[in-house]
Amino acid sequence: MFRAFRIGVLALLLGFGLPLGAHALVQWHAVDWTRNWGNADWSSTGSLPPATQASPALVRIYAARVGRWRSIFAVHSWIVFKPAGADGYDRYDVVGWSGAPVRHNIRPPDARWYGNPPQLVFALEGEAVERLIPKLRAAIASYPFAEAGDYRAWPGPNSNTFIAHIVAQVPEMAAALPSTAIGKDFPVDGRWVGPAPSRTGIRLTLGGYAGLTLAWVEGIEFNLLGAVAGLDLRRPGIKLPGFGRIGI
Numbered sequence: 001m002f003r004a005f006r007i008g009v010l011a012l013l014l015g016f017g018l019p020l021g022a023h024a025l026v027q028w029h030a031v032d033w034t035r036n037w038g039n040a041d042w043s044s045t046g047s048l049p050p051a052t053q054a055s056p057a058l059v060r061i062y063a064a065r066v067g068r069w070r071s072i073f074a075v076h077s078w079i080v081f082k083p084a085g086a087d088g089y090d091r092y093d094v095v096g097w098s099g100a101p102v103r104h105n106i107r108p109p110d111a112r113w114y115g116n117p118p119q120l121v122f123a124l125e126g127e128a129v130e131r132l133i134p135k136l137r138a139a140i141a142s143y144p145f146a147e148a149g150d151y152r153a154w155p156g157p158n159s160n161t162f163i164a165h166i167v168a169q170v171p172e173m174a175a176a177l178p179s180t181a182i183g184k185d186f187p188v189d190g191r192w193v194g195p196a197p198s199r200t201g202i203r204l205t206l207g208g209y210a211g212l213t214l215a216w217v218e219g220i221e222f223n224l225l226g227a228v229a230g231l232d233l234r235r236p237g238i239k240l241p242g243f244g245r246i247g248i
Contacts, residue, residue, distance in 0.1 A: 016227050019240040027072045032115070040067065040115040044108035047118075048080070048089070057084040057129035059136065061122040061163060063178050064113035071114075073227060073242045074182045077121065077163045080109040081133055092140055094151065094162035101151040102143060102162070122175040132170055139169035144188060155208030155226050156186025164188070164197045171199035176218045179228035179239040185211050185221075 048054070063077040078093040089109040094101045110118060124132070143165050145157040152158060160181035165188045167175045176198060177184045186208035187194070196203045201215025205223065213221040213230075219239070221230035227241035237247040 016224055016229060016241050019229070019242050022242070031068070031071055035067070035115055037067065037114070041112050042107055042114075043111060045110050045112060045117055047120075048110040051082055051086060051088045054082065055085060056125045057127070057133065058082055058123070058125040059129050059132060059173070060109070060120065061167075061175055061177075062110065062118035063121050063181060064118040065116040067114035067116075071116065073180060075119070075178055075180045075244075076113050076159045077177060077181050078159065079136070079163055079166060081129065081136055083133055084130060092162075094143075094145075094157075094159040096151040096153060096158070098148070100146060100148055102140065102146045119178070121177060122173060124173065128172075132172060135170045135172075136166060139166040142169065154182060156183035157188065158183035158186075160184040161186045161188060168195075168197040168199070171197075174198055174200070174217050178244050179221060179230065180242070180244040182226035183208065185213070185223050185226075185228075 059079070059081040061077060061079050063075040065071040066074050066076050078091060080089050080091045082089045091105050091107065091109045093103050093106060095103055095106070112118065143162055145161070150157060160177060160183035164177055164184040167173060167177070185203065185205050187205050192206060193204050196213050196215035196218050198215055198217035200217045201213065203211060203213045205211030209225060211223040216234055219230055219232040219234065221228050221239060228239055229241055230239040232239060232245055235247060237245050239245050
């Protein structure tokens with residue numbers, strides 16, 4: 001019994017504690033610790049063309065490291081879409097500032113977040129997007145934590161919970177959020193057992209504090225206090241707390 005306990009503790013240290021500690025050291029040297037909300041760069045990265053020059057319909061999901069010490073283990077995610085021929089992009093985020101958490105076009109669609117460049121999580125263009133946009137709008141409108149005071153940074157509902165909800169409502173996208181998207185495993189419907197957001201497997205979650213996901217799109221993910229370790233099956237790779245996915 002005691003031996004099994006020691007093995008379990010060792011597994012937790014190797015699987016979660018060691019990667020987080022290593023990534024903390026990396027971030028310690030990589031992050032500008034003098035940067036704060038007021039002096040951070042929130043400008044466009046230029047990765048998206050002006051909307052008037054992008055004629056096909058498109059949808060993008062982005063994620064970027066959050067600010068200061070939280071960048072060790074977490075990202076903020078958002079969604080951008082545009083119907084064909086539209087003269088502007090629609091960007092939706094959830095934030096923890098005062099007021100309603102769901103925000104429309106608070107930043108340029110491809111902007112840095114707290115000075116950190118966004119990572120492209122999902123991209124689709126063309127006629128298929130035209131069919132998805134009404135579903136995306138419906139998913140945004142149906143988000144159940146849209147009132148002032150609903151936002152909670154950990155374990156959720158937060159910005160990543162919001163995007164995970166959209167992905168679950170529009171499973172045709174077959175999108176998977178980064179393993180560093182803390183809050184993605186918060187159960188929006190309150191159920192501890194249910195389908196994974198991609199609808200390609202199952203997810204067990206203890207209120208977002210711990211859980212297990214087994215799905216083709218998400219892979220195998222063990223969640224402990226929001227940190228995720230696991231394997232990517234669809235695109236072979238490993239998922240480490242803090243570092244995220246590392247492809248083979």
